[in-house]
Amino acid sequence: MTYFQTTTDAIIFGLEVVLSMIEILFILRLFNKVFGEARINHIKLYAAAAIAMLAITCGLRMILNPVRPAALPPITVLCSMFFLLCYPPNRQKKVLYIGILLTVSYFWILLYDLIVTPIEDKSIWLTLILCHVGFYLLLELIRKTDRGKQWSIPFHLWLLLMAITVASTAALGVMEYYISKREDPYSLTVEIPISLIFLFINLSLFVVFDKFSTLMHTERENTMLEQQVQLQHRYYKELEAAHQQVRALHHDMGNYIRSAEQLAAKQDNNNELIGFLNAASGQLKEIETVISTGNQYLDSILNIKIAEMLHEGVTVETDIHVPSGLKLSFEQAVIIVGNLMDNAREACRELQCGERWVRINLSYINHTLFIRIENSASPIQKWDNGLPVSTKNEPFFHGLGLKNVKKAVDELGTMDVESSNHSFLVRIALYDR
Incomplete structure (x- = not known):
């Protein structure tokens, strides 16, 4: 055949x-x-x-x-x-x-x-x-x-x-x-x-x-989000307690130095000691609270995060106008402001020291809290559901911050994310309900 x-x-x-x-x-x-x-x-x-x-x-x-x-x-x-x-x-x-x-x-x-x-x-x-x-x-x-x-x-x-x-x-x-x-x-x-x-x-x-x-992944992700919120809550509570102790120590040290200056002034040949005490007093005055809005939770998180950024060579600009009686719970401050500040700091770490900057704008108008945080950043390579995807070895764990922010904001207001070749911007509006 x-x-x-x-x-x-x-x-x-x-x-x-x-x-x-x-x-x-x-x-x-x-x-x-x-x-x-x-x-x-x-x-x-x-x-x-x-x-x-x-x-x-x-x-x-x-x-x-x-x-x-x-x-x-x-x-x-x-x-x-x-x-x-x-x-x-x-x-x-x-x-x-x-x-x-x-x-x-x-x-x-x-x-x-x-x-x-x-x-x-x-x-x-x-x-x-x-x-x-x-x-x-x-x-x-x-x-x-x-x-x-x-x-x-x-x-x-x-x-x-x-x-x-x-x-x-x-x-x-x-x-x-x-x-x-x-x-x-x-x-x-x-x-x-x-x-x-x-x-x-x-x-x-x-x-x-x-x-x-998808359902299993969402459940695992929600579990991770809840665990992260709990860890952040405990972390900031401990930082707040430490911050209170530092403020008390700062106040006491100021009193000690002023007392030492007065004692030294009563004795002769203590010009060097007086000069040293004056310098120490000047340094203490520099360690003042950077932000003071009247909301202790917001103040603690902003001051802690700004101090961390300054320590890493990040230029920080702030423009904050909120009332002292602002209704922002500790959990909201941690999840929204804390995560946004962490995200900005992480992005700056990938850049050279001279290129690191963060601009923080908070305002309260017509019963609405507007949060605008912009930072220098490398171009975003990948997006998922309107949020950037981390390029680190474990993107699942590193991508939880902004997801937590979005989850919290969706219950209270709106969130908008923008990215350019050199910066990353998050705008949030939280309605006072």
Whole structure:
């Protein structure tokens, strides 16, 4: 038997090769979305996949009946498994998605076969094209519904989703067995709605996994946010207590130095001692409270954070006009002002000493507290939901500050974030309700 019986057979085989090569490119495009960018060059990856499909299609053509298509969607999905090694490690998601994708491809072939095969005088060209194009559309549907997040779900939930797709595959085998045992396999059409139901169930598993993983990630993130707030609350309480002790010591030291100056003045030849005491007194006067709004919580956090910035060589400009009776709780001051100041200081740390600056503006107008904090910063490389994403080794932990701020502000007012090549700006309006 020759490799191609007729010219038409050769042309159909060529069409089959082209369609299967396009199909694996669609699958790799889906992988880029759900598993992250491939770790090798895209052109090399796509070229290798196309060559692999060409080799597999030719090999299957030699084994199978030449009249029957050799490279159907399930074969393409199986071939694509070898290229999963080129993507970032996420074993849980890869195993589940390949399992579901295989089940979907098999149900698609069964459904297509049940609908198309009984049709008389059909065009083999058209049926072959529609079979692959229909699967392309399913792949695009899956890609559109996935958020592309590399999150995981608890093992028992993953096992449940795997059990559903395995049970679907078993049901598929049973259906194909009974169809093959009938004298006329296509005499009944009850398998068509059943196949549609199973196809829909398995397509829904992609959405279910995405929803579950998002929910689990949100819960973990909320837990981390709450833990950070608790730690910050304790940290600032301790700092406030230490700040009170420093202020008391500052007051007492001033009294001690003034008393020593008076005693030294009564004795002769104490000019050097008097000069030293005067210098010490002058230094104490310099260690005055930088900010005094009347709200002890706001004052403590601003003074502590400004002192830390000045110590790190950051130029700080302040313009603060708020009433002494400002209603701002300790928790609000910690979460909103404390985190914004920390964020500004972290951004300045990445710059040279002469380039570090922070501008702090607070005003209270018409029962609304306006907070505007701008700082020098490097350009933001990545954003997520309107907030910058940290580029540090553990971005999940380093990105909690602004998320905490946004979460607190959303309950009280509005928040706006802007970034340029050299600065980062946060504007907040808190309504006095």
